Amino acid sequence: MSSPVPGTPSVPEGSAYDLSEPVRMRARWLRALWADRLGRSGLLLLGIVLMLVLVGPILFPFHPTSFGASSASILQGPSSRHWLGTDELGRDILRQTLVGGRISLLVGVSATLIAIVLGAGLGLASGYFAGWRDAVIMRVTDFFLVLPTLPLIVALAALFGQSLVITSLVIGLTSWPQTARIVRSQVLSLRERPLVQRVRSLGATDARIIGSHLLPNLLPLIFANLVLVLAGAVLAEASLSFLGLGDPVHVSWGTMLHFAFSSGAMGVGAWWYVLPPGLGIVALVMGFSLLGHSLERILSPRSREAS
Amino acid sequence: MTAGYLARKVGSLVVTLFAVLTFNFLLFHVLPGDPVRLLARSGHLDPQEAAQLRSLFGLDHSLPVQFLIYLKDVAHGNLGYSFAYRAPVTSVIGPALRNTILLLGVATVVTVAVGVLVGVVAGARAHSRIDSSTVTVSLALWSLPTFWTGMILLILGGVWLGVLPVSGIATAGYEFTTWGKVEDTAQHLVLPALTLVLVNVAEFVLITRSSLVEVMSEDYMVTARAKGLRRRVIVWRHGVRNALLPVTTATALYIGMVLGGAIEVETVFSWPGMGLLTYNSVLQRDYPVLEASFLIFTIGVIVTNFIADLLYHLLDPRVRQA
Numbered sequence: 001m002s003s004p005v006p007g008t009p010s011v012p013e014g015s016a017y018d019l020s021e022p023v024r025m026r027a028r029w030l031r032a033l034w035a036d037r038l039g040r041s042g043l044l045l046l047g048i049v050l051m052l053v054l055v056g057p058i059l060f061p062f063h064p065t066s067f068g069a070s071s072a073s074i075l076q077g078p079s080s081r082h083w084l085g086t087d088e089l090g091r092d093i094l095r096q097t098l099v100g101g102r103i104s105l106l107v108g109v110s111a112t113l114i115a116i117v118l119g120a121g122l123g124l125a126s127g128y129f130a131g132w133r134d135a136v137i138m139r140v141t142d143f144f145l146v147l148p149t150l151p152l153i154v155a156l157a158a159l160f161g162q163s164l165v166i167t168s169l170v171i172g173l174t175s176w177p178q179t180a181r182i183v184r185s186q187v188l189s190l191r192e193r194p195l196v197q198r199v200r201s202l203g204a205t206d207a208r209i210i211g212s213h214l215l216p217n218l219l220p221l222i223f224a225n226l227v228l229v230l231a232g233a234v235l236a237e238a239s240l241s242f243l244g245l246g247d248p249v250h251v252s253w254g255t256m257l258h259f260a261f262s263s264g265a266m267g268v269g270a271w272w273y274v275l276p277p278g279l280g281i282v283a284l285v286m287g288f289s290l291l292g293h294s295l296e297r298i299l300s301p302r303s304r305e306a307s
Numbered sequence: 308m309t310a311g312y313l314a315r316k317v318g319s320l321v322v323t324l325f326a327v328l329t330f331n332f333l334l335f336h337v338l339p340g341d342p343v344r345l346l347a348r349s350g351h352l353d354p355q356e357a358a359q360l361r362s363l364f365g366l367d368h369s370l371p372v373q374f375l376i377y378l379k380d381v382a383h384g385n386l387g388y389s390f391a392y393r394a395p396v397t398s399v400i401g402p403a404l405r406n407t408i409l410l411l412g413v414a415t416v417v418t419v420a421v422g423v424l425v426g427v428v429a430g431a432r433a434h435s436r437i438d439s440s441t442v443t444v445s446l447a448l449w450s451l452p453t454f455w456t457g458m459i460l461l462i463l464g465g466v467w468l469g470v471l472p473v474s475g476i477a478t479a480g481y482e483f484t485t486w487g488k489v490e491d492t493a494q495h496l497v498l499p500a501l502t503l504v505l506v507n508v509a510e511f512v513l514i515t516r517s518s519l520v521e522v523m524s525e526d527y528m529v530t531a532r533a534k535g536l537r538r539r540v541i542v543w544r545h546g547v548r549n550a551l552l553p554v555t556t557a558t559a560l561y562i563g564m565v566l567g568g569a570i571e572v573e574t575v576f577s578w579p580g581m582g583l584l585t586y587n588s589v590l591q592r593d594y595p596v597l598e599a600s601f602l603i604f605t606i607g608v609i610v611t612n613f614i615a616d617l618l619y620h621l622l623d624p625r626v627r628q629a
Contacts, residue, residue, distance in 0.1 A: 037439075038446075143326055146612060150567025151585065151604040155334065158589045158597060235452055239571055242454045243586055257455060261575070266458055269466045278455040286450035293446070 114172025422511020
């Protein structure tokens with residue numbers, strides 16, 4: 001549907017514009033993000049964290065079994081040998097933090113993908129098909145929206161076990177309702193646009209209308225939402241793992257803090273054990289939420305004025 | 308408030324509560340599979356004993372019948388028997404619920420008060436330097452994991468400064484007078500409550516701020532200015548009063564969020580409430596307690612949402628007429 005169909009009556013201006021928008025907007029977005037103060041801080045913060053987490057473990061690999069030689073080497077403060085001190089088993093905290101970030105990020109991203117696919121899919125179906133399907137989906141969405149998230153995640157993880165896959169699933173399956181609501185309300189307005197009405201009258205199938213006309217127009221919105229869901233998912237993973245429900249083998253930042261807590265590191269004031277993973281979580285979450293808020297501002301002119 | 312509106316809201320509340328009970332039943336009784344089979348896995352349980360256990364726990368009935376039994380039990384306040392405490396779940400939950408309400412109550416009042424105040428200060432001067440630094444600080448606070456903030460405060464306030472108690476709700480081994488007991492509890496309350504305030508205040512700052520910014524551009528605010536009213540009167544009497552409406556809704560949603568925070572904060576500071584109970588029941592695989600805690604958390608959220616809906620309806624005449 002790239003060129004106007006010959007013989008159609010004069011097309012309103014708006015519909016032609018809608019077609020090319022997703023493609024043209026990509027470059028404009030990045031520029032707009034960089035121009036926005038919040039957006040730029042978010043991009044920079046994420047850039048630094050990603051760099052440390054992706055490149056760091058290559059330069060400073062962590063060996064989970066590199067225990068301290070004696071009891072004198074456990075929970076030691078920063079030194080020239082261990083820049084960020086040692087944990088309760090005498091292992092290097094800097095190296096552990098660098099590789100732990102990968103796990104936090106991995107779970108955050110997988111959980112977010114599950115939540116976005118589920119949320120966007122249900123939102124699309126709900127908004128597009130309307131009627132009883134809409135009513136059913138929205139009832140379920142509202143129900144999940146009201147359930148207290150962390151208690152639910154904790155209960156699910158306690159029932160189904162501890163592994164990266166289960167953690168991702170549990171967080172993903174509880175983080176979609178907001179997305180579904182946002183996507184649905186956008187679909188409700190998109191489907192009444194002249195362009196969509198026109199292709200429908202030309203006999204386009206539902207799949208084609210959704211795939212080629214609705215989805216491309218929804219992508220910016222979904223992306224902005226995705227970044228905010230990511231922030232929430234990283235926080236949720238940290239909380240869950242802190243409560244001892246993370247994968248004990250693949251140690252994320254949250255799990256590190258769980259071990260710090262349960263080994264009594266705080267009682268001896270071992271700030272070097274508590275600060276690095278925590279600051280990692282904060283930087284990641286803040287980076288994503290800065291980016292998300294900035295994207296929302298760029299996308300919706302109304303909130304740009306208000307804030 | 309019309310009777311029709313109230314009836315509709317109560318009807319929807321009842322439907323939601325029923326949905327919650329169904330969800331709870333499916334989550335804890337159907338999904339994990341047969342608990343007796345899990346017990347029998349160790350090999351010490353012969354088929355006859357297993358059958359006895361099944362009939363003891365009512366597991367020999369069909370699922371719909373089990374569901375009805377479950378509903379009847381909950382209606383009678385029978386939430387099962389705790390494995391770890393060897394006591395009825397309700398007697399374990401009672402004191403914990405009281406402690407959590409104390410902690411969350413104090414934290415919520417302070418959070419809303421501070422959040423609204425800071426939000427008004429920032430929103431009344433939109434786009435000023437104070438305003439933009441408030442937004443940045445709020446986003447930073449929002450990014451703090453609750454448990455980690457608690458850990459940091461514990462090290463700072465409890466271990467380094469050594470001025471505040473960091474664990475539990477009361478100093479063990481002391482006989483206090485009534486007043487001394489209040490003071491002791493208050494001291495134990497400071498760090499956990501402060502943690503909750505720090506991580507949650509941003510929500511209220513941002514909502515109050517953007518709501519006030521929006522209200523300030525309304526026609527009636529122009530009128531107020533044109534009447535020559537003083538700025539303070541304009542902001543507080545005309546602006547804030549109207550800007551506070553979204554805050555009531557936010558408070559209800561916040562209750563849902565802060566319950567999660569309670570699990571984290573109570574774990575860090577060993578505050579003997581519902582959160583710590585949840586954490587311990589996870590550690591000890593005490594499923595009846597875990598299930599009951601989840602049920603109470605959920606019902607708490609739903610009931611607060613219900614109350615917030617009614618409040619909103621009472622406070623905003625525009626909603627009332629619509």
